[in-house]
Amino acid sequence: MTAQILDGKATAAAIKSELSVRVAALKERGIVPGLGTVLVGDDPGSRWYVNGKHKDCAEVGIASIQRELPATASQQDVEDVVRELNADPACTGYIVQLPLPKGLDQNPVLELMDPDKDADGLHPTSLGRLALGIQGPLPCTPLGIVELLRRHGVEINGAEVVVLGRGVTVGRSIGLLLTRKSENATVTLCHTGTRDLAYHLRKADIVIAAAGVPHLVKPEDVKPGAAVLDVGVSRSEGKIVGDVHPGVAEVAGWISPNPGGVGPMTRAMLLNNIVEAAERRAGI
Ligand SMILES: Nc1nc(=O)c2c([nH]1)NC[C@@H]1CN(c3ccc(C(=O)N[C@@H](CCC(=O)O)C(=O)O)cc3)C=[N+]21
Secondary structure, eight states, X not given: OOOEEOOXXXXXXXXXXXXXXXXXXXXXXXXXXXXXXXXXXXXXHHXXXXXXXXXXXXXXXXXXXXXXXXXXXXXXXXXXXXXXXXXXXXXXXXXXXXXXXXXOOHHHHHHHSXXXXXXXXXXXXHHHHHHHTOOOOOOHHHHHHHHHHHHTXXXXXXXXXXXXXXXXXXXXXXXXXHTSTTTOOEEEXXXXXXXXXXXXXXTOSEEEEOSOOTTOBOGGGSOTTOEEEEOOOEEETTEXXXXXXXXXXXXXXXXXXXXXXXXXXXXXXXXXXXXXXXXXXXXX
C-alpha cells in the first residue's frame, strides 16, 4: 500500500483563490486588508519566510506593510514598531517574525500587540480565546493541518490523534482545536518525557509529528491506513528533513509531503486570519 498525498501546495492554492474573492468583496466596501511583518535582524531563513508572506499577499490582493530593523535594534525600538502597527489603520493584522535576535525578549513584544491584529493566532489573548471557545484568530499551523485533513476527506470526528511535540506553535495548541465539538477528536500529546512513544503511535488514526526530531516516526510504529502529518523542519546539507521516516509512506493511508505539505498551509492560514479579522471588523 502506498499512502495518498495530503497535497498542501495544491490545497493552499485553492484556499488562496477563495480568499481573493473575499478580499475583492471587502474592497467593494472600501476595506483593504493589510498584512504587516516585523523582521528584526538579517537571518536569511527569516527573511525568506517574510518575503514569501508578502508574495502570498500580492497574489490574493492583500496590501503589504514591511518593517525591518537591524540586529542591533533595542527592545524599545522593536516595541515602538509594534505600537506604530497597532495604531496604523492600514495594517489590519501583523506578525513579528520569530525568533527575535539574541538579547531581545519576545514575550513583552508579543503581549504589546493588539490582539485583534494578531495574524499568527499566538497572542496570549488569542490562545485564551481558543481555550474559552471565543471567536478569534487561530494558530496558523494547527488550522492548516485541520483544513488539509478536511479537504482530503480524512475523518477527524472520533479519531484517535497522537501529537508529537509540545511547542507553542503546534503541539501545545492543536489539541484545543481538535477537541472542540466541531472536530471531536481524542488527542494524546506526546513529548520527550513520554515513556513509550511506539505504544501511543500504534493506536493513532492521525499522527501529527511536530517534534523537530528527524525521522522520529518509523514505519513499524504506524497503524496501517493512518494519516500522518509531517510538520518537522530539520535541515541536513541544505535539504529539509522531516519528523517522518520515508518508509512510513508504505504503511500510512495518507501522508503530507515535506516540503509541500503543512508549510504552504501555514502560509495560507495566515492570509485567512488577515481576511477574517478584516471581515470581523466590518461586521461580515
Ligand atoms: N511569527 C512567526 N510566525 C510564523 O508563522 C513563523 C515564524 N514566526 N517564524 C518561522 C516559522 C516557520 N514558518 C514556516 C512557514 C511556511 C513554510 C513553508 O511554506 N515551507 C515550504 C518549503 C520551505 C523550504 O523549501 O525551505 C514547504 O513546506 O513546502 C516553512 C516555515 C513560519 N514561521
